Amino acid sequence: MTGKDTHKNMATIYDVSVLAGVSLATVSRVMNNNTKVSDKTKQKVLDAMASLGYKPNTIAQSLASNCSNSVGVLVSQLDGPFYGPMMTQIETSLRVENKHVIIAAGHSDEVQEKEGVDFLISRGCDALILDVEAVSDEYLITLSNGDTPIVLINRYIEAIKERCVYLENEQGGYMATDYMLSLGHKNIAYISGPMYKLDARDRLRGHQRALAEHNVLFDPELWFEGNFREFGGIDAMQHLLTLNKPISAVVCASDQMASGAISVCLEHGIRVPEDISFIGYDNIPFPTYISPKLNTISNPIHEMGKMAALWVLKEVYKDKKVSVESCFSPQLFIRGSACPPK
Amino acid sequence: MTGKDTHKNMATIYDVSVLAGVSLATVSRVMNNNTKVSDKTKQKVLDAMASLGYKPNTIAQSLASNCSNSVGVLVSQLDGPFYGPMMTQIETSLRVENKHVIIAAGHSDEVQEKEGVDFLISRGCDALILDVEAVSDEYLITLSNGDTPIVLINRYIEAIKERCVYLENEQGGYMATDYMLSLGHKNIAYISGPMYKLDARDRLRGHQRALAEHNVLFDPELWFEGNFREFGGIDAMQHLLTLNKPISAVVCASDQMASGAISVCLEHGIRVPEDISFIGYDNIPFPTYISPKLNTISNPIHEMGKMAALWVLKEVYKDKKVSVESCFSPQLFIRGSACPPK
DNA sequence: AGGTTTTATGTAAGCGCTTACATAAAAACT
DNA sequence: AGTTTTTATGTAAGCGCTTACATAAAACCT
Numbered sequence: 251m252t253g254k255d256t257h258k259n260m261a262t263i264y265d266v267s268v269l270a271g272v273s274l275a276t277v278s279r280v281m282n283n284n285t286k287v288s289d290k291t292k293q294k295v296l297d298a299m300a301s302l303g304y305k306p307n308t309i310a311q312s313l314a315s316n317c318s319n320s321v322g323v324l325v326s327q328l329d330g331p332f333y334g335p336m337m338t339q340i341e342t343s344l345r346v347e348n349k350h351v352i353i354a355a356g357h358s359d360e361v362q363e364k365e366g367v368d369f370l371i372s373r374g375c376d377a378l379i380l381d382v383e384a385v386s387d388e389y390l391i392t393l394s395n396g397d398t399p400i401v402l403i404n405r406y407i408e409a410i411k412e413r414c415v416y417l418e419n420e421q422g423g424y425m426a427t428d429y430m431l432s433l434g435h436k437n438i439a440y441i442s443g444p445m446y447k448l449d450a451r452d453r454l455r456g457h458q459r460a461l462a463e464h465n466v467l468f469d470p471e472l473w474f475e476g477n478f479r480e481f482g483g484i485d486a487m488q489h490l491l492t493l494n495k496p497i498s499a500v501v502c503a504s505d506q507m508a509s510g511a512i513s514v515c516l517e518h519g520i521r522v523p524e525d526i527s528f529i530g531y532d533n534i535p536f537p538t539y540i541s542p543k544l545n546t547i548s549n550p551i552h553e554m555g556k557m558a559a560l561w562v563l564k565e566v567y568k569d570k571k572v573s574v575e576s577c578f579s580p581q582l583f584i585r586g587s588a589c590p591p592k
Numbered sequence: 593m594t595g596k597d598t599h600k601n602m603a604t605i606y607d608v609s610v611l612a613g614v615s616l617a618t619v620s621r622v623m624n625n626n627t628k629v630s631d632k633t634k635q636k637v638l639d640a641m642a643s644l645g646y647k648p649n650t651i652a653q654s655l656a657s658n659c660s661n662s663v664g665v666l667v668s669q670l671d672g673p674f675y676g677p678m679m680t681q682i683e684t685s686l687r688v689e690n691k692h693v694i695i696a697a698g699h700s701d702e703v704q705e706k707e708g709v710d711f712l713i714s715r716g717c718d719a720l721i722l723d724v725e726a727v728s729d730e731y732l733i734t735l736s737n738g739d740t741p742i743v744l745i746n747r748y749i750e751a752i753k754e755r756c757v758y759l760e761n762e763q764g765g766y767m768a769t770d771y772m773l774s775l776g777h778k779n780i781a782y783i784s785g786p787m788y789k790l791d792a793r794d795r796l797r798g799h800q801r802a803l804a805e806h807n808v809l810f811d812p813e814l815w816f817e818g819n820f821r822e823f824g825g826i827d828a829m830q831h832l833l834t835l836n837k838p839i840s841a842v843v844c845a846s847d848q849m850a851s852g853a854i855s856v857c858l859e860h861g862i863r864v865p866e867d868i869s870f871i872g873y874d875n876i877p878f879p880t881y882i883s884p885k886l887n888t889i890s891n892p893i894h895e896m897g898k899m900a901a902l903w904v905l906k907e908v909y910k911d912k913k914v915s916v917e918s919c920f921s922p923q924l925f926i927r928g929s930a931c932p933p934k
Numbered sequence: 935a936g937g938t939t940t941t942a943t944g945t946a947a948g949c950g951c952t953t954a955c956a957t958a959a960a961a962a963c964t
Numbered sequence: 965a966g967t968t969t970t971t972a973t974g975t976a977a978g979c980g981c982t983t984a985c986a987t988a989a990a991a992c993c994t
Contacts, residue, residue, distance in 0.1 A: 277951095655979085
């Protein structure tokens, strides 16, 4: 081997066939065991493989079989509290079936999201799991008619609903506000996500429905459009405090915004929950360990990741065993960040 | 196309060559532009590609060139606060060079980490970026002699130090405790990571060095071996409080443990920092927004991710442009979780 | 002009598999 | 036993590229 030669000198199917005294096809057959091979020959082949330490070349398999056994996952952000748990589930679910995960980040930008999709498709992915927010519904509908199957996480598009794994966000929005109302709050501010996102709109709708059911008027002044991130919550709270309106509770469309908002209150000497009650959304891990422990609505993003993976296993790799569920219900978690108003 | 036919009916290099009126080899040459092709033919080929919407089949390229353009990344946990920022950097750095990232999780378990490595190698990765903690140094040294180049994040092994990207943990440990000492604290508890991890041992060593330099005796009773996670901090703090020893400051080897420990204090009515000062380690995003804002030592995990990616680009893909740096220095961040003792 | 070097392009042999088709052997019939 | 069906294995043609080698054309010599 010369210095330049970095070839991996692995045994090939040919070496196995020679050692086992059978043809290439037979070796391939025992690998894929989709065709009957007599027990005797099968054993010879397995022995040969073992003694050569044979590992199939997955690239060659992919080329010959036109199936790459890889699934592309495109998410908005690789960091942040959501992606990790979701990826864990996706990776685990797929790896047991020997599929692998190729990742790309879309950074909530339309161009980058499209580039990510193109990249993953050009990489020969057998399917795509997408958690995207900047591209349009039309784009996704068109994409779903292409050669590479897609499944969407956290997005609901009527025309391709069988490919969507989503949370009932309206219901979650309702639950959060309903909880505050049932504690007796009337002066409830709402920090929403950005309105161009469906989940933000749905949560807001739920909030409004709860108010209406309790005959509380929705005051647009008490609604601030945030960005789902901590800084959005900070900006929102600072703004709300300048209003000089009585506010006894703040419902936030994300835990991160709630954290930001709470930090502003604490800095102003406002006690949580004694002076203002809070509830977040998403049930991300961190705030549990911080005081006050944040009430929240669960967003089972990890389960949605798992379901998306199972969808791929079922629809693309024709795994009969799995059954998939696409609509998830939120759940209320009561901890220490809310109490009845004074 | 029959119902069963899921073939992607893409143009191949052959189609391009026919349309452009040149040979396969020429088309390949303009794609890889490593051999001179006359401007005229090159243009014909590019036009043909464009009009056919040609996209090279990366699987075939990989098989023929024995280079998969993919880099395997194996981390302990896909969730948690570290992985995201690290992955973001790795993905971004590699994608601009059109390399892709295949992920696997090791779950801090020796068997699973080794399986992950085998999995990624069998997937034909050109290189592996490993952030592993359960496998032994010997295993990694052996692995590094194999066919697939590896680079280690967050681990220092003398024998293969040129493949290690790491943080000067001893120095960080020193800085944290030195800071508390310089505020005037003498009764300093230390919540460490698990001792089987090198970084935990190094941080502890730094802590001890700082104490020694300030002539403060290291009291083993004030040292609790945690697990780097929130619950470890909770257990540690509960234990420390039962000691009935005066403690005016707690140095934690991770922000997550600091969060857990602080939450225990707050539950006991102990004020932070007035009664007990805290400092964490890692500078993870969340606690910044929570009160008290956590002092900490930075762990530039994202930069280390980037460096690992650049290492691969340089050493494996022979990219001349990049230069890599392997040793990172921690930095002290002072926020609101510490003050001088009463 | 004839010879030599350089440059651009073509030819064809793989890369390591899968799989349709062919064939030989065994099993199941009359 | 002879014929048909079933089953196990082999043969060989790809999958879509890369690249060593061959060759034709152009450019440079003296």
